[in-house]
Amino acid sequence: MKKVVFIANPVSGNGKAKKAAELSASILKDNAFEVSIKFTEYAGHATTLVQQLSSKADIIVAVGGDGTVNEVATGLVGSKTVLGIIPNGSGNGLARHLKIPMSTKKAAECLIHGKLQPLDAPTINDKFFFCTAGVGFDAHISHVFAKMEGRGLKNYIKAILKEYGSYASQDYTISLDDSSSVNQKAFVLTVGNAAQYGNEAVIAPNARIGDGTLELTALPQPNLIRGAIWGIRLFMKNIDKDSSVNTFRGKEIKINNTAQSVDGHRDGEPDTWEYPLLFQVKQENQITVIANSTLV
Structure with missing residues (x-):
């Protein structure tokens, strides 16, 4: 009998x-x-x-958004225990990438019938991320968004x-x-x-x-028309x-600037880092995650 532990923030999303x-x-x-359930008490x-x-479980399931997934996945680095996800956040980037249903019931069924996938555990200045991380306008928005009342796509667009x-x-x-290095003037630098x-x-x-490997996307300063086009392309999945x-692609991406530090975002959560920024992925940190069986 497989042992599964669910981890959730009991006050997230009003319960x-x-x-x-x-x-x-x-x-x-x-x-x-x-099965058993453990509730978190602090960040x-x-x-x-x-x-x-x-060491006592076959699967540990993060119940929440990308921030909760990050914390659970970080704890699994170096372990053979499998990561599961029940998406319950505002963006659910990694769950959506894995084609995990947004319905709790269907996501739970995915834990039973899904397939195992390798999941890289990259770092930004030695802090793990599993979905995206970066600097620029999107990072600025993550800091603004974190201070707003309420979550969700509507407030995110309002902040933008x-x-x-x-x-x-x-x-x-x-x-x-x-x-060799290249100079890049950018409005957004996101590592995926x-x-x-x-x-x-x-x-x-x-x-x-x-x-x-990691993929770096660099967006220049947009005008209103270009910004609107980018918005469409993001959802059409062809901004590249x-x-x-x-x-750009690489196992190791270094980003520098004349400033000493910068506000960034890591799996949807605001963070602050010292320059230079070192994004890197190491094979030995890779973990295993349950994806939807329909994921190609």
């Missing part, structure tokens, strides 16, 4: 994550899994719980519209796998392990979660086809 964990656990119990607690429980006109591109130096931010907004269309957009 939605708690209810999702309880429903999912009930479904797996009815399918002959041994970072999920990682601690996973490190304590991973409010901040769009006042944010200016920055000058960066980019080097890939210790190769997975393809999307969340809500099906695909910023790194060619990113693959287990191929040992825009002639104004540059993409």
Whole structure:
């Protein structure tokens, strides 16, 4: 009998994550899994719980958004225990990349019938991320969004519209796998392990979660028309086809700037880093995740 532990923040979404964990656990119990639920008590607690429980469980399931997934997955690095996801956040970028249904019941069924996939565990200045991370306007928005009342796509768009006109591109130096560097003026620099931010907004269309490489997408300062086109392309999953957009690939991506530090985003959560920024992926950190069986 496989042992499954669900980890959720009991107050997230006014208790939605708690209810999702309880429903999912009930479904797996009815399918002959041994299940238990652990609730987090503070930021970072999920990682601690996973490190304590991973040797005693076959699957540990993150119930929540990309932030919760990040904490749980971080705790699994170096372990053979499998990561499962019940999406219950505002963007659910990694879950959507894995084609996991947004319905709790169907996501739970995916834990039973899904397929195992390798999942790289890249770092940005030694901090793990599993979906996307970066600097620029999207990072600025993640910091603004974190201070707003309420989550969801509506508030995210509201933050974009409010901040769009006042944010200016920055000058960066980019080097890939210790190769020669290039100068890049960019409005957005996003590194993708997975393809999307969340809500099906695909910023790194060619990113693959287990191929040992990262995809960097660089967007220049847009005018209103270009910005609108990018918005359409994000949801059409072809922003890399825009002639104004540059993409880079590598196992190690270094980004520098004349500033000392920068506000960034890591799996949808705001973070702050010191320059230079080192994004890298190492084979030994790779973990295993349950994806929808329909994932190609």
